[in-house]
Amino acid sequence: xRNEIKGDGGQQEVWTIGRILKWTEGYFQKAxxxxxxxxxxxxLSHVLKKERIFLYVHFDQPMEAAELAxxxxxxxxxxxxxxxxxxxxxxxxxxxxxxxxxxxxIPRPDTEILVEAVLQRLKAGTEAEGSMIADIGxxxxxxxxxxxxxxPRLQAVTVDISPxxxxxxxxxxxxxxxxxxxxFLQGDMLVPLKEQSARFSGRLAAIVxxxxxxxxxxxxxxxxxxxxxxxxxxxxxxxxxxxxxxxLLAEGxxFLQGDGFLxxxxxxxxxxxxxxxxxxxxxxxxxxxxxxxxxxERVVVLWKK
Ligand code: SAM
Ligand code: GLN
Numbered sequence: 133x134r135n136e137i138k139g140d141g142g143q144q145e146v147w148t149i150g151r152i153l154k155w156t157e158g159y160f161q162k163a164x165x166x167x168x169x170x171x172x173x174x175x176l177s178h179v180l181k182k183e184r185i186f187l188y189v190h191f192d193q194p195m196e197a198a199e200l201a202x203x204x205x206x207x208x209x210x211x212x213x214x215x216x217x218x219x220x221x222x223x224x225x226x227x228x229x230x231x232x233x234x235x236x237x238i239p240r241p242d243t244e245i246l247v248e249a250v251l252q253r254l255k256a257g258t259e260a261e262g263s264m265i266a267d268i269g270x271x272x273x274x275x276x277x278x279x280x281x282x283x284p285r286l287q288a289v290t291v292d293i294s295p296x297x298x299x300x301x302x303x304x305x306x307x308x309x310x311x312x313x314x315x316f317l318q319g320d321m322l323v324p325l326k327e328q329s330a331r332f333s334g335r336l337a338a339i340v341x342x343x344x345x346x347x348x349x350x351x352x353x354x355x356x357x358x359x360x361x362x363x364x365x366x367x368x369x370x371x372x373x374x375x376x377x378x379x380l381l382a383e384g385x386x387f388l389q390g391d392g393f394l395x396x397x398x399x400x401x402x403x404x405x406x407x408x409x410x411x412x413x414x415x416x417x418x419x420x421x422x423x424x425x426x427x428x429e430r431v432v433v434l435w436k437k
């Protein structure tokens with residue numbers, strides 16, 4: 133069935149793929165969205181269950197009425213600033229497909245810098261059989277599952293305070309075929325590891341974390357897509373944004389093996405503060421800082437002394 137509606141000129145016009153994309157782009161632009169064309173294409177290919185390239189090859193194909201109805205609902209949600217990834221339920225990260233829900237932060241491209249830094253260092257070090265890492269605040273599992281995917285002998289223990297987020301991470305592990313090498317523990321930062329200290333003390337090759345790091349006072353100033361839709365518990369890093377880092381630095385080293393490291397994503401202006409904090413603690417030695425593509429100091433790696 134073809135969906136025909138009244139056009140401006142009064143004649144019957146067909147909503148082809150090309151026409152609906154063009155219309156949506158203008159509508160999204162007026163609504164103040166940053167990437168109107170890309171958003172329109174991602175949402176439409178989601179509704180049609182096709183790759184984006186399909187849209188270009190089928191520009192003149194008319195939309196079915198049912199597809200149009202679902203797509204209109206997506207558009208409505210997007211102009212209310214719901215993130216595209218929550219509408220589609222998916223986000224690509226490190227070349228892998230992750231399921232995301234409003235209980236999980238949407239994995240960011242910047243976080244790929246952290247994953248790459250950890251990949252390099254684990255490869256250079258002892259990627260021995262049964263070597264284990266921890267991902268603290270795993271969210272969708274993006275960091276830890278990418279590491280497991282690209283290091284086929286690695287094992288991981290992941291922690292999140294949110295049972296809903298942890299359920300999504302477990303689902304992603306199943307989808308990616310990584311469940312057998314990942315363990316999921318609900319709890320507060322390093323507490324679940326402390327509770328099983330016989331298993332974890334001195335055992336980990338690395339601890340990886342992208343903790344909540346936004347200073348509380350800055351949350352109101354975040355983009356509406358983030359502020360109104362992403363979980364506040366994934367963003368709020370306390371008064372100065374550093375609450376979770378203080379705990380990782382104070383208590384992380386005891387779980388690391390002798391040549392182990394703690395690798396963290398940092399917010400703007402936080403890397404030097406983390407370095408200074410580590411220098412005030414006896415358990416940390418060398419500190420490496422890695423910049424993102426915008427030149428911002430984004431990743432801090434601390435080696436156990
Ligand atoms: N690792 C994911 C990523 O990079 O996309 C999610 C990072 S998100 C910034 C921080 C995560 O830490 C959230 O999933 C949140 O639920 C979790 N979290 C917040 N407070 C926590 C706590 N006290 N203990 C463990 N996890 C916590
Ligand atoms: N990168 C996220 C943002 O800019 C913050 C994630 C975090 O707190 N770790 O919104």
